[in-house]
Amino acid sequence: MEVLSRDIKKVPTLRGRVIVTLFYEASTRTRISFEEAGKVLSADVINMSAAGSSVEKGESLLNTGLTLQAMGVDAVVIRHPHAGAPHFLARHLEGVSVINAGDGIHAHPTQALLDLYTVREKLGRLQGLKVVIVGDVMHSRVARSDLWGFSKMGCQVTLCGPATLMPSDFLRPQQAWPDAHPLAGVQITTDLDQAIDGADVVMALRLQTERQTTGFFPSLREYVRRWQVTEDRLRRARPNALVMHPGPMNEGIEISTDLAHGDSSVIVEQVTNGVAVRMALLYRLVIDQAAINQEGPQLSRAKAV
Template structure:
């Protein structure tokens, strides 16, 4: 002990060999795992395109969505994904459950495990809650559906998928994330996914909405974020959007004004709103993504949000396919890893998908 230099563990559980039990963030995803998720998402997208879009793959499996925060997109798409794979999906929210009576997160998730839940998708206002759950569950898998300011891996994966669908590759693309980076779990998870895929990421925000290490540049020397060394930071939105391939404004919450981080939302929207005039600075045909929910007229203009370059509804659609892939890869593989690694060369479909 005593101020040692941190050591790096050797092996991480992963989806490729079936040893992964939880999806908590993308920082521990190998390139092979990302490829596997993308390929599986393609297959799931094919199911979604069918007239009867249901397969029996997860029949007899129980999936619980446990949401301590309001959510439309994430909760509904996980529920739908589970149902389309024929799992039994149970939705638990903090209101209307024993959480309201003060039951702790620990007792709640141990109870859900005891009822036989195979997997819990959790959304929690406190960063790290899914890690806490993973530590305290022996049988039930956990997918992080968004924790505090920390991570939102399924959102980052669907963003990655959506960009790849339109561009083929992300490598070398200039991706601009504009807005409240400091409080954004979407930005944090996307940073892992995008930089690993070789994107040139630019963060743009008023200085009060950037983490200190991006302000003073120390992230470049940060051993913990070595993958992020190529990230660029600017306070100027025009400069950021110039020649961008992808523009991703983030939701700006009213609380930031009340907390003294911004004078007014009005000033923010004047300085940073992604509108048609600014979007013209990007490459022709640049893609516009938004993790939702949008504050139209604040961080994004309605014209851009619903314009020809907007992929916002496509993101939601892809979100279902990505989440089907994640549920499948975690739950269907839960019996154990594939018999041999050679059965699943990367890029090909895992053999266990059984379609009707």
């Protein structure tokens, strides 16, 4: 964090390391965030998007990965429309760190890390907080990673949105989740007012029009009426409750404009923290574990990060 607030945002930690961002889906903030994180740490960051690359010539994910491995890259940051694509690469590549920057509707782990970081920074703790995630849970990899992350850190997570946009297991949790599963305790409701009651964190999810293939709800008008997070609704939450959004926002749909830019919003901080969290992650995964163990000079530099 400290490095990001300096006049000259540059430390030599990852000098001579090569990081490729391999994006099979459109992205602005995540890709730039990783790129900035890498560049601040002095890594050479190469951006590759599926459009305009050999992927368009039909190259498979495996061969693209093997090609990057042969070029000696240290880390691949991958975003892919299919769940498990990073796992697939990690299984087939050797000596290359693979970082998941979002895979299908499965996970977006760095987003969850930055969300956790932001909440702890603002509220001082995670244990025992009530976290409400509102909107299109079914198509949201952010929701799934947050669900996992916040549950693991001892928060009570409530999901709220149209029943048609909830994974069906959550609609019949007693049948679906094995006993003692960490996610078995997740609450679910379609009533936003009830969900927000006493909440410490309210996270609005982007309505993912590009992932929805059929009409999951009657109209945007009805969606807004039932599930838009507004100043009015937030009154039911705790006094210092945080309003979050993974971005990009559809202002006026899942979140009202005044709330998005109001005092309780930490949406901008989420973005800043994203760079810091990704710097930490790149450091962890790119620097040789042995060097860390030896408490070499790189570790002392890392402490400055």
